[in-house]
Amino acid sequence: MTSVSELQHTTGPIVLAGAGKMGGAMLTGWLAGGLDPARVVVIEPMPSAEITALAARGIRLNPAAPSPAEVVIVAVKPQMFREAGPALKPWVADTTLVLSIMAGTTIASLQNVVGGAVVRAMPNTPAAIGRGITVAVPASDVSAAQRALTDALLRATGAVEWVDDEALMDAVTAVSGSGPAYVFLLAEELARAGIAAGLPEALATRLARDTVSGAGELLHRSELSSATLRQNVTSPGGTTAAALSVLMGPDGFQPLLERAVAAATARSKELAT
Incomplete structure (x- = not known):
């Protein structure tokens, strides 16, 4: 797992929307790497016992009053995005990094529903043991600093590759995601x-x-x-x-x-x- 030193330079909360197997694996990687739990907000309507237990360590679980975050990670199921996506908008400012790990959900759709500077990524399940591989593609307005932050977030669960052509993500999903x-x-x-x-x-x-x-x-x-x-x-x-x-x-x-x-x-x- 990577060091999360890059994450310590961020000032706002890191919001994780969806703490299922993949979102939970990412969260585990960040905390194992030394990220302060108090920096993390988890939005999960049906939290597991493990996620609920993390609230005792300082993470904020389903807070009632959202405010713009520095990073929002969208890890809900793609089929739930149309319903859940608009609820994430209060967490997103124009400068918020929005990192999606949803299969099939395009950068354009994320920009329209949630906003922010979007990076689309496809991890895989060996992320749960720190041996995953993720492929990421950034929108044109993602800054170098946001790309570095994305890299740090994703490397908490394994290797990362970057592509510039979003059309490749369907084949990426078929090869490494599945x-x-x-x-x-x-x-x-x-x-x-x-x-x-x-x-x-x-x-x-x-x-x-x-x-x-x-x-x-x-x-x-x-x-x-x-x-x-x-x-x-x-x-x-x-x-x-x-x-x-x-x-x-x-x-x-x-x-x-x-x-x-x-x-x-x-x-x-x-x-x-």
């Missing part, structure tokens, strides 16, 4: 295949989970490409090669993932508001 589910499905189906091959269910599940998570950690730590790592564990004519001949065949991973990512990209475009 991507963890694809990996979890791999572990699920690998376990099921192990059971079909005769392994006890508990052993097959353990082998699949630890293999997927271990391989992911090796990929994270290694400077080698994923293709090289794959080749390094594939002996010609061996068992891995036999499996890969199926997985890399005409009905294998590549065409399946291309169709899956295309479907998710199309759905992200449909959700655009």
Whole structure:
């Protein structure tokens, strides 16, 4: 996790609208990095026990009297934005940084409903353990200081990449935003295949989970490409090669993932508001 020293230079409150899994993960990262809880306002109509407990540490939960903040992070579900968005407007001045992590919600929509200087971002669920990756795109009026502040907020949960073309965000959502589910499905189906091959269910599940998570950690730590790592564990004519001949065949991973990512990209475009 990153240091939050950049956040200490801000003067106004940091407002988090929506403290579900992703918003809560971001909040946990900020507090773990040393952000003063008294700087944080959380707007969440149905707070979890964990969020409610943070009120005892000093965060302000659902205050009755909103006033313009320096930063507003919009982490509500996209389907709720049309209803919840206008209620955030009292928190937003022209100079307020508005950071959205909602899938499909465009910069233009955020500007129209909430206002402020908007950055649209797409994190993913490994943010909960500080291993997420987020892609962000700024509106044209976002200042260098606001971009640096956004970077600090997002790096509390993992790596950050910036793009200038908002049209890329649909594919980003399909690859990294939805991507963890694809990996979890791999572990699920690998376990099921192990059971079909005769392994006890508990052993097959353990082998699949630890293999997927271990391989992911090796990929994270290694400077080698994923293709090289794959080749390094594939002996010609061996068992891995036999499996890969199926997985890399005409009905294998590549065409399946291309169709899956295309479907998710199309759905992200449909959700655009």
